[in-house]
Amino acid sequence: MEGRRISASPRPCSGRRVSASKKRPRVDGFLNSVKKLQRREISSKRDRAFSISNAQERFRNMRLKEEYDTYDPKGPYLPVLPFKRTKVIEIVAARDIVFALAHSGVCAAFSRETNQRICFLNVSQDEVIRSLFYNKNNDSLITVSVYASDSFSSLKCRSTRIEYIRRGKPEEGFALFESESLKWPGFVEFDDVNGKVLTYSAQDSIYKVFDLKNYVMLYSISDENVQEIKISPGIMLLIFNRATSHVPLKILSIEDGTVLKDFKHLLHRNKKVDFIEQFNEKLLVKQENENLQILDVRNSELKEVNKTEFMTPSAFIFLYENQLFLTFRNRTVAVWNFRGELVTSFEDHLLWYPDCNTNNIYITSDQDLIISYCKADSSDHWTEGNVDAAGSINISNILTGKCLAKINTSDGQPKVERKRKRSGGSSWDIRSTVAEALEDITALFYDEERNEIYTGNKNGLVHVWSN
16 A cells, blocks of 8 residues: 655656645645545455445435534635635544645644534645645644745645644644755655655655654665655555666665665557556556556566556555455446456446546545445435535445445435534534535545544535434
8 A cells, every 4th residue: 555645746646646836736636635545455354244234334324414614714814825715625534523624725623522613724824735644653633735935836744733733722733854855846655554754855866764653764765767656565666767668676675775676677669658556566567558567576477457458547546455456447446456357346336526536535444345426326316406416425345346325315305404503612504405515525534433424525615424
């Protein structure tokens, strides 16, 4: 499993990267989300029949319980950005707190115990938060931001303990990686599985690896010929600038940077490389209009999958414990094994966004369920609201492809419990109907401890779905 990468690069890539260009900051949907899913993939195997039955029960009768608003006219005023509602681009939950990041760069924290907004995480008026990462090693939230004071050109990281946020004191956090210049095309990547942080300082062409527990630097890699680094459990793959007919590769130990294998992979001349990915001992290489190659780096055994069977996906998610990987292409999801065989196609899981906005997808930690914002069946529509605009939240089993549960508008009554505003607090009525809450969802998160789904939409609203 790879970690989450936040980059100062405006380029597209296979990882999770948030642009920090000199133009008005923006977040690309696909780049803003794939790593968020990959860091959650630690499996504990269970009986499949029990798991399916349990999952159906867990998601039965999910109802719209709460509505939060990231927009507040009296909240942090960012003079460098338009002062208006913007869509929610990322949701993270930890310790009964829901963090919602809006496209404007404003991040709000809400308490699930009181259903009040605790605070905004922006600690200065020119701070534009680009990404969030919950560090379970020290129970803190890492924010990655850019600032108007340097024309949004550098990524700055900050760690704030959850207890400080709970007290409404986000300013009590501290800066991380201050010695690093994370300007384009620099980046920072958080690897939850290996407990590491990878940074790239472009001006020095130096990669550095830090311990995620205490942020101590472990070692550095200085080589201007490194084009990309991919992280897997226990190892890193260094991809160097390609030659005409091959690409040089190195596999390093993630713990100390020791070179474990140094080799070259042959390429078709004059053919673009669609992707190179590393998963444990398997190397996946795909070139334009060529077969997928799966190389076992231990014994050099090579398997090929016909290009008509495996077409280049827009995103991957790797399930290391199950030795499987998901591919996303044209709204569809498929499950493959490392023999190049299609394992699962999903019966009712047509994604809402054609460009694979994986902000709207969650993989459970047992790697058995995928929760996504999907296109609703025509028979699912309830008559209230703009039914053509409402999607559904589908929960499907990854190994069987079966849809186990669904949150939609088909029950004939609003799945909503309306509340009166509390005096002296910042709790509010649920203004949205279920149909409206299922329109234009732009972010989704499942809190496995509370068994709640959180969704954010284009209007900056966050909805809580629970049974």
